[in-house]
Amino acid sequence: MQDAITINGLTKSYPGTPPVRALKGSDLSIRDNEFFTLLGPSGCGKTTLLRLIAGFEVPTDGTLKLFGENISKLPPEKRPVNTVFQHYSLFPHMNVLENVAYGLLRQGKPDARRTAQEMLDLVHLGEFAKRRPSQLSGGQQQRVALARALAPHPRVLLLDEPLSALDLKLRQSMRAELKRLQRETGITFVFVTHDQEEALSMSDRIAVMSQGEIQQVAKPAEIYEYPATRFVAEFIGDANFFEATPRASGDSAATYHVSDSIRFAGPAMPAKANGGKVTVMFRPEKARIVPGRADGGLGGTISDIEYLGNQTEYRVTLDDGLSVAVRSENRQDGSALADVGSRATVEVDPEAIRVLVA
Amino acid sequence: MIRSSDRDIRWLPGFNWITLCFFLFLYLPLIILVIFSFNATRSATVWEGFSLQWYAKAFSNDDIQSAAKNSLIIAAVSTLFSTVFATMAAIALGRNREIKHKTAFGGLLLLPLMIPEIVTAVATLTFFTAINLSWGIGNIIIAHTVFCIPFAYLPIQARLRGLDASLETAARDLYSDRKTTLRLITLPLLAPGIFSGAMLAFIISLDDFIITMMVAEAGSTTLPIYIYGLVRTGVTPEVNAVSTVLLGISVIAVLMSQWFAKKQ
Numbered sequence: 001m002q003d004a005i006t007i008n009g010l011t012k013s014y015p016g017t018p019p020v021r022a023l024k025g026s027d028l029s030i031r032d033n034e035f036f037t038l039l040g041p042s043g044c045g046k047t048t049l050l051r052l053i054a055g056f057e058v059p060t061d062g063t064l065k066l067f068g069e070n071i072s073k074l075p076p077e078k079r080p081v082n083t084v085f086q087h088y089s090l091f092p093h094m095n096v097l098e099n100v101a102y103g104l105l106r107q108g109k110p111d112a113r114r115t116a117q118e119m120l121d122l123v124h125l126g127e128f129a130k131r132r133p134s135q136l137s138g139g140q141q142q143r144v145a146l147a148r149a150l151a152p153h154p155r156v157l158l159l160d161e162p163l164s165a166l167d168l169k170l171r172q173s174m175r176a177e178l179k180r181l182q183r184e185t186g187i188t189f190v191f192v193t194h195d196q197e198e199a200l201s202m203s204d205r206i207a208v209m210s211q212g213e214i215q216q217v218a219k220p221a222e223i224y225e226y227p228a229t230r231f232v233a234e235f236i237g238d239a240n241f242f243e244a245t246p247r248a249s250g251d252s253a254a255t256y257h258v259s260d261s262i263r264f265a266g267p268a269m270p271a272k273a274n275g276g277k278v279t280v281m282f283r284p285e286k287a288r289i290v291p292g293r294a295d296g297g298l299g300g301t302i303s304d305i306e307y308l309g310n311q312t313e314y315r316v317t318l319d320d321g322l323s324v325a326v327r328s329e330n331r332q333d334g335s336a337l338a339d340v341g342s343r344a345t346v347e348v349d350p351e352a353i354r355v356l357v358a
Numbered sequence: 359m360i361r362s363s364d365r366d367i368r369w370l371p372g373f374n375w376i377t378l379c380f381f382l383f384l385y386l387p388l389i390i391l392v393i394f395s396f397n398a399t400r401s402a403t404v405w406e407g408f409s410l411q412w413y414a415k416a417f418s419n420d421d422i423q424s425a426a427k428n429s430l431i432i433a434a435v436s437t438l439f440s441t442v443f444a445t446m447a448a449i450a451l452g453r454n455r456e457i458k459h460k461t462a463f464g465g466l467l468l469l470p471l472m473i474p475e476i477v478t479a480v481a482t483l484t485f486f487t488a489i490n491l492s493w494g495i496g497n498i499i500i501a502h503t504v505f506c507i508p509f510a511y512l513p514i515q516a517r518l519r520g521l522d523a524s525l526e527t528a529a530r531d532l533y534s535d536r537k538t539t540l541r542l543i544t545l546p547l548l549a550p551g552i553f554s555g556a557m558l559a560f561i562i563s564l565d566d567f568i569i570t571m572m573v574a575e576a577g578s579t580t581l582p583i584y585i586y587g588l589v590r591t592g593v594t595p596e597v598n599a600v601s602t603v604l605l606g607i608s609v610i611a612v613l614m615s616q617w618f619a620k621k622q
Contacts, residue, residue: 056527076530089528093546103532152533 002067004156004188005030005053010062012048022048024212025062030156030190031205032067035182037191039199040209041235046192049209050158053190055079067155077106082149083158087165088141090133096120096144097129103152119147122181139170146178150185157182159191163198175202196236200224208232230356233281240287240324244280246273246355253350256280259320262298266353279356284327286352289314290345291338297345298324305336312336316346388605395598402593412599422600425584428495432570432580433563436502437510440563441556443503444510448551449544452518453526464515468508478505479572486573495578498570502563509562510555513619517551550621557615561608 005028012023023045030036038046051057052064055076064072071079082103090099101116109115120126123143133141142162149157159178163171179202182189193199199206200220207217208231216228227233230241244256246269256264256278264280293299303323304315311327314337318324326346328337338344367373398407416422447467451460470478482501491497525547529539545552567582574583581604588597 054531056530075535076527077533077535081531083528083531085524085528087522087524089522089524091525091528091543102529106533106538148532 001032003029003065004032004034004067005190006065006068007049007052008063008065010049010052010064011060012045012052012057013060021212023052023059026212026214028207028214028217030188032188033186035179035189035191035202035204037193037199037203037206038209039193039196039206039235041194043211044209045212046194046209047160048212050083050160050190050192053156054081054083054158080152080155081158082152082154082156083160084142084145084149084162086160086162088133088145090141090144090148092133094133095129096125096131096133096136099133099144100148100151102148107152109152116147116151119151120144122150122184123147123177138166139174142166142174143177146181150181150187153185154187156188156190159189161193162191163193164195171198178202200236208235210235226354227281227356230279230281233354233356237283238325239281239283242280242322243277246278254355256353256355258322261320262318262322264348264353265350266355267350270355270357272357273355281354281356282348282352284313284325285311286348287324287326288347289316289326289328289337290347292343292345294345294347297347299343299345300324302338302340302342302344305340307334307336314338314344316344318346391598392602392605395595395602397595400595402595402598412595413603416596416599416603419596421579421584422581422596425579425581426600428498428578429564429581432495432498432502433560435499436506436563437556437560439499439503440506440559441510441514441552444507444514444555444559445548445552447507447511448514448518449540449548452515453523453544467511470505471508475505475568479569482569483572492575494575497573497575498578498580501569501573502566505566505569506559506562510559513554513558513615514548514551517548517554517619521547550618553618554615557611557618561611564604564611565608 007026007028009025009027010023011021011025014020014022026045026049038049040046048057052059055071055074055078059072062072063070066079066081091102094102097113097116097120100119101112104112104115117126117129120129123146125140125143125147128136128140128144133144136144142165145162163174166174175198178189178191191199191202200223203220205217205219206223208215208223210231216223216232218226218228223232224236227236233239233241242256242258242262242264244258244264247255247257248269249255249265252268254266254269256266258264258280266280269278290297298316298318300316300318302314303317306313306315307330308327310330312330313325313327316324316326324346331337393405394402395412396408396410397405398409398411450457451464451467457463486492486497491500493500521544526539526543529543530536534542565582567586570580571583571586574580579587581600585597585600585604588594
């Protein structure tokens with residue numbers, strides 16, 4: 001099947017001294033009918049990429065294809081792509097129905113008003129057609145913005161942090177709503193967010209971006225379980241990191257030496273590592289904490305305990321001074337496994353160890 | 359806790375007197391002018407009963423009629439042109455990303471507000487003479503259009519600044535080209551600022567004396583110049599009546615300008 005969006009070496013620089021390179025020659029394919037998320041901190045280039053796809057920015061270099069057709073030079077009004085804006089950007093001098101019908105009317109579609117009314121019904125705002133946008137709540141305005149962008153039935157819908165202005169409860173219900181709309185309409189969604197939870201819960205695939213570069217493109221579970229770079233591992237979830245020297249031990253395994261007393265058994269060293277130093281990482285919940293001394297683990301002293309509701313986080317200062325975090329599910333009565341200051345052993349299975357080169 | 363009396367500035371020494379003097383010197387002459395325009399006799403100091411005779415006289419005076427006509431034509435035409443130019447300037451400087459040195463252009467546009475009017479007047483006259491321009495009230499219309507632009511520009515620019523540019527982006531996204539976006543989104547949303555600017559330009563043109571005085575040729579007398587001519591031979595209730603009408607038009611225009619500026 002043909003990809004909805006294909007970008008090759010797409011670059012965007014803004015003039016300045018030195019020029020700001022918002023997007024540095026990125027390659028990416030977004031599949032048809034996919035809920036695709038661009039995730040990253042502010043300034044990572046995700047919004048720039050979205051605006052390039054919409055046509056609000058002209059690329060400095062590279063190509064942008066929509067279903068195989070090069071659209072790099074097309075103005076926004078010629079692209080079958082619509083956007084849901086961060087602050088909705090509803091036209092204040094038009095009522096809700098006129099807002100939703102706007103794109104359809106410009107396209108010269110017959111029955112624009114009827115289609116617009118159907119779109120409003122789809123987002124459960126049928127009875128608000130005659131209201132002004134200013135007479136609606138934030139959540140309702142959000143739905144109008146969605147209906148307005150979906151009404152012309154674009155081939156790709158772009159969403160620029162559409163949930164960031166809503167309160168927590170509304171945000172959570174809108175996530176399900178967005179997923180439902182994506183399934184029902186069959187339109188490719190490209191969703192921009194800095195919220196990892198949003199990204200993990202809604203997306204078919206995620207592109208994690210940092211400083212104008214795409215770090216990793218993968219399914220949510222893969223992004224979390226097998227981060228490609230240290231940036232991805234740090235940005236999504238929490239992790240313990242160690243600088244280590246790998247020593248091969250067979251074809252599919254290696255030992256990673258952090259210090260004389262700390263070594264991790266893990267997967268084979270990546271080819272890229274070339275025998276040099278690597279970063280070893282594991283997630284706090286993938287390790288176990290055992291009170292007292294035990295064989296085979298890392299010995300240390302519990303320096304801090306943080307109760308998180310469903311889990312408890314133990315911070316353990318290992319014997320040679322390094323510190324690790326371990327999370328464990330809480331017991332039935334919620335009591336801690338050990339006290340601050342007591343000895344404990346941290347156990348990490350080789351399967352939980354990830355080796356990062358970048 | 360702050361008591362309301364702490365924020366009250368009436369404790370400042372002399373506040374009441376200064377306030378009283380301000381209102382007295384500013385508004386008392388105006389009030390007297392308006393009142394005596396309705397006086398039954400020629401006296402500008404003694405009230406002798408209500409009458410509209412001076413208005414009747416003023417309106418039937420051919421010279422006043424032609425001066426008023428000139429003033430209204432000049433004000434209307436220069437308002438139209440200056441508002442169109444000011445709107446174009448505001449949109450260009452506020453929205454076009456390709457224009458460089460926007461701050462400088464914006465400053466140059468507003469500079470005439472700070473140039474002494476007499477200087478502009480002399481310069482304009484010299485310029486018109488040099489290029490041998492002699493279009494009657496056309497000369498005045500050109501001069502007025504130019505100096506009304508900054509007045510029309512200010513409220514339009516303020517309105518555009520408060521207008522979220524993403525609305526226009528959204529319109530482009532929804533299949534509107536630049537022209538359609540301008541027609542259906544930018545201009546309707548800018549309209550209150552444009553009307554407000556137009557009202558300002560109108561009264562500025564209608565009231566102008568110095569530049570008009572310099573530029574005006576014989577036969578293109580405006581109302582302020584005609585009034586000045588009358589006053590030199592003594593203040594008559596007729597002058598009061600004409601001035602009151604001018605005052606009324608200005609007040610209405612200012613109120614409308616404020617009302618449009620506050621809209622939405």
